[in-house]
Amino acid sequence: KEIIVATKNAGKVAEFKMALSGLPYKLQSLADLGNFPEAPENGETFAENAGSKAKFYARLTGKLCLADDSGLEVDYLKGAPGVYSARYAGDHAGDQANNEKLLTHLLGVPLEKRTARFRCVLVLADAEKIWCSTDGTVEGVILTEPRGNQGFGYDPLLFVPGLGRTLAELSPAEKNEISHRGRAIKKLVTQLAALEK
Numbered sequence: 479k480e481i482i483v484a485t486k487n488a489g490k491v492a493e494f495k496m497a498l499s500g501l502p503y504k505l506q507s508l509a510d511l512g513n514f515p516e517a518p519e520n521g522e523t524f525a526e527n528a529g530s531k532a533k534f535y536a537r538l539t540g541k542l543c544l545a546d547d548s549g550l551e552v553d554y555l556k557g558a559p560g561v562y563s564a565r566y567a568g569d570h571a572g573d574q575a576n577n578e579k580l581l582t583h584l585l586g587v588p589l590e591k592r593t594a595r596f597r598c599v600l601v602l603a604d605a606e607k608i609w610c611s612t613d614g615t616v617e618g619v620i621l622t623e624p625r626g627n628q629g630f631g632y633d634p635l636l637f638v639p640g641l642g643r644t645l646a647e648l649s650p651a652e653k654n655e656i657s658h659r660g661r662a663i664k665k666l667v668t669q670l671a672a673l674e675k
């Protein structure tokens with residue numbers, strides 16, 4: 479059995495491959511299969527986007543596809559950037575530009591008002607139907623400057639008080655233990671095991 483990790487984000491691919499390595503599935507990323515177009519992402523929720531990405535790539539590949547829609551919700555910004563996290567500073571502006579834009583919008587805002595969370599929704603689907611859908615979150619505080627150089631995206635800005643570190647200061651295994659994606663993956667593994675019965 480085979481699962482395609484249907485994302486164009488190399489940081490996500492690395493986390494999925496690490497977290498799912500023990501499963502009896504052959505994992506392949508889209509990049510392993512060829513050069514696929516980017517899936518359209520017009521939904522208003524993470525769940526909608528994850529579902530449409532999974533089905534889009536399942537139709538293109540004819541295989542079971544796992545899609546991830548995720549993002550950062552900042553309370554002071556009323557939940558922004560949310561589903562727009564990837565294109566916050568503009569289409570393909572990149573992680574660095576997104577992080578700078580976020581810091582600019584929070585300039586002068588005290589730490590206690592900088593609460594935020596990462597949210598992740600996973601959908602596993604083939605061309606016919608959705609087999610599993612799970613989610614996960616991790617709560618934290620947006621720092622005033624980046625810390626750490628592991629992970630990707632907004633990781634250097636999300637400080638997790640319970641750990642005293644940003645997500646970019648965690649090893650890949652430590653991040654998977656507590657992250658939004660790691661938590662959603664754990665639930666997915668449980669659902670997959672139930673499907674096998």
Ligand code: ITT
Nearest residue numbers: 485486487546547548549550563564630631632633
């Ligand atoms: P795919 O749609 O191909 O999966 P993408 O990067 O466009 O790739 P999203 O639309 O889900 O993915 O956008 C997610 C955004 O949230 C993007 O800017 C990421 O950098 C950020 N993000 C998601 N998970 C993250 C994590 O674990 N650490 C840091 N930033 C994260």
